[in-house]
Amino acid sequence: MLFFQFDMLNILVGICSIIACAVIIVREARPDTKLNYSKFAINGPSCGKMLPSRTGMFMIYGPAFTISLISTCQLITTNTFELQKNYRVLLMSVLILLYYGKRLFEVRFIHHYSGHCRLRDCFTIASSYVGLTVLVKIFTEQVPLSYVSSHLILLGVVCFIIGECVNFYHHVLLKNLRKDGSKEYKIPKHGLFEYIWCPHYLAEVVTFFSMVMISQHWIIFILNVGSSLYLAIRAYNTREWYKQRFDEIPARYCLVPFIF
Structure with a gap:
């Protein structure tokens, strides 16, 4: 069950969330306006300032991680009574902190980057993550404990x-x-890559909806539906990118096995 509260704040944020999600989804669906990072990065005079991919990714995740860390520390230092009342908010803050912390760890130690990303797109994505982090905390706090399903x-x-x-x-x-140090793209295999092109996106969608289950607020549901649709389009574009780059590619679904 989702908690609905139709006061002015909820209505305005709900409308703005729907519009923002729609803009990002439509933008990603158009070849000339999709976000310029990862394998879709195009480097040229018309692209504006470009950053090395690793730098861009630190810029994307760093601000939201910092806000999550501050929020979690503030919640931990509250008195015991308030902590018991807000245990869900603390849980959500810790999970979001782990989410961004894992992303930063991967940027530093896991991913092998070969390209660049556009500065203004890094700023757009970073702002989205910061906004999502703040809104999740605000609206998770709104849900009464009596309404919450443990x-x-x-x-x-x-x-x-x-x-x-x-x-x-x-x-x-x-x-x-890229174990050999190569920066060339190869067709991924093993795991869920045998069935879909973007299992890492599918897993992220699962993470998004875990936040909906914990928050149980309708605005968080809207935001995560929008984020999931964005990843669905990104997954479709990924398959098309492989089609253009390789003569033959395996027959796989984009995001969800046997469905899409």
Whole structure:
């Protein structure tokens, strides 16, 4: 069950969230406006300032990680009574901190980068992560304890762990494609790569919806549906990118086995 509260704040943020998600989804669906990073990065005079991919990724995840760290420390230092009342908010803050911490760890130690990313797109994505982090905390706090399902929270924690473990495993598989130090792209294999092009995205979608289960707020649901649709388009574009780059590619679904 999702908690609905139709005051001015919820209505305005809900409308803005729907519009923002729609803009990002439509932008990603168009070849000339998709976010310029990772394998889709195009370096040229019209692209503006470009950053090395590793630098760009630190810029993308760093601010949200910092905010999550500050928020978690503030919650931990509150008195015991408030902590018991806000245990869900603390749980969410810790999980989000782990989410961004894992991403930064992967940027530093797992991923082998070969390209660049556009500065303004890094700023756009970083701002989105910061906004999501702040909104998750605000609206998770709004849900009354009497409304909260503890079973859904437990399921959310389990899904978060599964999502992040599956995501990490497939990132390691991608890393192993460049064991020899090569910067060339290769067709990934093993794990869920045998069935879909972007299992790391599918795992991230699982993580997104684990946050919905823990927060149990309708605005967090909207934000994570938007994020998931963005990844679905990104997964489709990934398959098309491999089609253009390689003469033959395996028959795989984009994001969800046997469905899409």
